[in-house]
Amino acid sequence: MFALLAAMIGVVTNYVTDEVPTWFQDQTRVWLVFALIVVTSILAQVVLTREKPEPLSLPLVRPHFPATPRTLRPPTSSASALRGRDRTLEDIRSVLDAPAGRFVVVCGSGGMGKTALAVRVAEEAAQRGRPVFWIRWRGEGSSEGRSGEELLAAQMVQVAITLGLPEGEAGAVQQSGGSLVDLVWGYLERTPGWVLVIDNADRPEGLGIEGPVGEHRGWIRPGGAGLLLLTSRDRSPDTWGRGAVMVRLEPLSPAEGAQVLLDLAPGGGSHEDAERLATRLGGLPLALHAAGKAVAQPTARLRRFNAYLEALDDDTSRVLMSPDATDPEAARTLVGHTWELSLDQLAAEGAPLARPLLRALALLADAPIPRTLITPSLIPDTATDTAVGTATIDSALAGLERYGLVDTPPPDSVSEIGSVTLHPLVREASTMLVVRDSDITGWRDTIESHLIESAESWTAQGRAAWPATRLLAPHLLLLTDIHNDDSFTRLRNAIDNVADELERANLDTTAITLRRHVLDAESIRFGPDHPDTLTSQNSLALVLDSLGRYEAAEHLHRTTLTISTRVLGPDHPNTLDSQNNLALVLNSLGRYEEAEHLHRTTLTILTRVLGPDHPVTLAGQNNLANVLKNLGRYEEAEHLHRTTLTTRTRVLGPDHPNTLTSQNNLALVLDSLGRYEEAEHLHRTTLTIFTRVLGLDHPHALSSQNNLANVLDSLGRYEDAGYFHRTTLTTRTRVLGPDHPDTLDSQNNLALVLKNLGRYEEAEHLHRTSLDSYTRVLGSDHPGTLASQNNLANVLNSLGRYEEAEHLHRTTLTTRTRVLGPDHPDTLASLALSIERHAARQRKWWSWPIRRRSR
Structure with missing residues (x-):
């Protein structure tokens, strides 16, 4: 371009410096030509360097979204291609690019690949810069003690907060009794670009809140500025209402199914052979994957598509010759028989326990199964003639994973141990076969006994077994059909002990479910006034208090105290314990005068009934001193804490956790009185012993570390204080939430x-x-x-x-x-x-x- 400009200028300058034409003697004309040359060169530069316009990109709210929380991230997809769904993907992409008041419902029977399709959509959206969120709808609730509706509400709020909704707005709406769902959807309607998948919405009743889902007054609404995508077995447009784009997944065609088989087992035969097998399997993706993995095994007896097809066509087969994979019953039967062929192959390979093991796993809860639970004791003696040992169980589990009958996801940051999961349709089909082929009572009795024995063994191990104990919790909830007092007491004690360990591991949300389960069972069996029922009610209230759910804890403690006073009397230890716990909750709620009155009443009775040196009396004295401090009566609080510390040191010893608690609380009062050096010394001593005795992650140790940092701040040692506070905040966020x-x-x-x-x-x-x-x-x-x-x-x-x-x-x-x-x-x-x-x-x-x- 610069060469062109120089050449044009050279022509003009030649005219100017040599023989000037008569039509170019006017200087004005010369400068006009110069100007024309410059403008021409600029325009040429623009034309020559202009790039082709980029394709229209998706609208983004802002260039940097916060990272999606781990609990809301999509699952990882399979590496295999998604066959036969190209047109379906295009339909979803059209809604993704322009929602226009619509949302997508991917529907179909079990095993049709709804989740796999949703994962592919989520991956594509993430690659295009979209913030993607994944919620697995659990209508039955969660192992964390929340109903399906409560869990969904918490997850939806977290989605909106991640996209930028101020946390305070959600809190204010909850406090005022306003509509949380309106707040969240109001924000989602103003925030374009997001993609939200609600997977497994097979029972959508709880999604509607105040009415049917199709009325769109609940968590499912059209009109959002992003893409809402649901997967469900419910194929009725009336369920979902206006704005729902129904994407119905049908079985794969013979050609498409054949490609799935060839992807998994390239050496299984010709395309024509694969088509025949795909037709026989009804085009059901889950069955096709099972067959393809089975044929692909190097040691498989049925290593060709034709051989597998012949096995399916055996006269003893109970599968329909022309199965309709869209019918749930036919799909379960089809998948069940497909599994049976894989299990036959595993038996031929020397893993005959694969079949009874899969049956046993299917009878457990629909939740990850801890690997350490899968032992020979899980198999009934009548289920097999084969000797059951650890090696044979391990071989059977490895075979089930190899054939795609179970999944073994890697340990996560919470469970820290291996686990096993089953596809819902595999669980349904396997359970159906257990009921069909044997007496299910024997299976349930064996599993029940194994669960209780595992709970007793793992709780005895303490901290070392915490990860496995956490995964055991949802499976214990299956144990409800107890026929005599001895077995009920053993089960109740096992569940209580598991809940105790979960609370020691700071897994209070998981413990809540177990506490509620025991309370419900005892209320039905013994009645609400029975001492055991009252003890369980008190335990549930304590864990609610630990989670900061003070209003719910107060209600339960008041109910317990009222019944205990009437049934057991005001001086009974259980009544006094309930009264003390209610006062603690009132203190946490900031209602200090009420708390002081209750603590004084409790302490007076404890001193009279148990004596001044009893550990329970000393606990009541400590709690009263804490309330006095909160009321600003520091001298009284100091005196009472010193008295309690002296007695606890003498009675319990200097390293006892209760003694250390008194030492910590006395240091807090000294800090409030401005005696910082004394407070620092006490806090350092307390922290050293807490760390040695309980570990640095224990809530007591973290409290001590927090309080030491506060004193350092008061002393003007800000860098030291900041270090301790950052360390404590990081650990508390990880441990407590x-x-x-x-x-x-x-x-x-x-x-x-x-x-x-x-x-x-x-x-x-x-x-x-x-x-x-x-x-x-x-x-x-x-x-x-x-x-x-x-x-x-x-x-x-x-x-x-x-x-x-x-x-x-x-x-x-x-x-x-x-x-x-x-x-x-x-x-x-x-x-x-x-x-x-x-x-x-x-x-x-x-x-x-x-x-x-x-x-």
């Missing part, structure tokens, strides 16, 4: 240190995040929420945003006066700031930061 009150306290305390270090923007961001979470989890009136609000106002003041800070401080003062009373130290701190609010703007406003301590 991001919404646990202790985790929120760590987040608040780290933000305080960042402010003291002058890193105000970081502190503001962390305080806002903490305040949103406190409001959502604990409510707007909780002392922890008010402390967080106070601390955010302090940071805004440090940033020079005085009007915002003053507004927050006024709000905090008003609420503290109403909730805590006018004489509480936190209220007085807010009042002092209010008095100072008219001070000169040149001077930095002051306010007392409220650290959240742990005990």
Whole structure:
């Protein structure tokens, strides 16, 4: 281009410097030519360098979405090609590119490949820069103690938050009794680009909330700005309502099915042979994959498609000669017989236990099965003539995996051990064959006995067996048909012990399910007034308290206390335990006056009934001292904590966890009194012993570490304090979860240190995040929420945003006066700031930061 420009200029300059034509003697004409040359060269440059327009890309909300939480990520797809679904994929892509008030329902009978298709859509969307979320609908609820509706609501809120919905908005709606589903869908309708898959919506009743799903008042709605895709066996358009694009998966054609077989077993025969086998299998993708994997085995007896077809056509086959794979019963029968051929091959290869093992696995819960549960004791003696040993069980399981009859996903970061899963249709078909071919009572009795024995053995191992114990929980829920008191007591004790271990492992959400299961069983068997029922009710309330679900815990504790007082009497140890636990929940709710009254009443009775040195009495004394501290009566709290610590050291020993708890709590009071050096010494001593005795991940050790960091902050050693707070926050998030009150306290305390270090923007961001979470989890009136609000106002003041800070401080003062009373130290701190609010703007406003301590 530059050469062209030079040549054109050269022509003009030749005219100018040599013999000038008469028509070019005017200087104006010369400069006009120069200008024309320059413009021409620029236009030519633009034309020559212009690139072809890129294809229209998908609209994105913003260039960087937060990472999808692990629990909402799609499963990994199979490496094999998705045959016969090209047109279906194109239909879904058209909705993906332009939702226009539509959503997709991929429907069909079991084994038709609905999930595999959804995974492929999710992968393509992710490759195009879309944020993708995956929810597996569990209408029956989860092993975490939540119903299917509760679990879905939590997951949908997490989707919206990941896309940018402020956490505080969800918390505010919950607190006000508003519609969470309207909030989430209102945000999704304003946020384009997302893809959300709800898999396995075979029983969609719970998706509708207040009415049928098709009325779109629940979690399924058209009109979102992204793509909502569901997989379901329900093929009725009336179920899903307007806006539903029904993508019905039909069996694969003979040619398509043949390609699936050839992909899996290239040496199985000709395309024509594969077509005949595909036709015989009804084009059902799950059956085709089973057959293809079976033929592909190097040691298989049926290594050719023709041989496999002959086995299917055996006169003893119960499969229809022309099966309709869209019929659920036919599909189950077809898959069941396909499995039987694979099991025959495994038996011929020397793994005869594969068949009874698959039967036993199918009778367990629809949840991952811990690998350590799969032992010879799982197989009834009457199920096989083969000697059952560990080696033969391992060989059978390896064969089942090799033939694609079970899956063995890699250990995840939670379970840490191997597990086994079954496809739902495989489970249904195998269970059908057990019922058809044998007495299922013997199978269930054997499995029940094995589950109880495993629970007893694993709980005795303690920490070492925690990962397996966690996976065992949903399978224990199958054990409901107990016919005599002895077996019921053994089962109840086994489940209680598993729940105890899960709570020690900080897996409280999983423990809730077991606690509720035992409580329901005892309520039916013994009645609500039986002492065993009351004990189980108390245990459930305690785990709810541990999870920060204080309102639910209070309700259960009040119910338990009322019945215990009536049935057992006010002085009974169980009644006093219930009264103490109710007071603890009231303390957690910030209702300190009520808590103090209950604790004093309980302590008086405990001292009279059990004596002043009894461990239970000392626990009541410790709890009363904690409430006194929360009421700002520090001298009384110090005296009571010192008395408790002295007695516990003498009675229990210096390393006992209860003694260390007293030591920790005394240090907290010293910190509140401004005696920081004494507090630091006590906290360091306590942390050292807690770490040695319980381990650094134990909640008590984490509380001690948090409190030591607070004292270091008070001493002005901000870098040290920040290090401990970051360490504690990381561990609490991993061990307790991001919404646990202790985790929120760590987040608040780290933000305080960042402010003291002058890193105000970081502190503001962390305080806002903490305040949103406190409001959502604990409510707007909780002392922890008010402390967080106070601390955010302090940071805004440090940033020079005085009007915002003053507004927050006024709000905090008003609420503290109403909730805590006018004489509480936190209220007085807010009042002092209010008095100072008219001070000169040149001077930095002051306010007392409220650290959240742990005990």
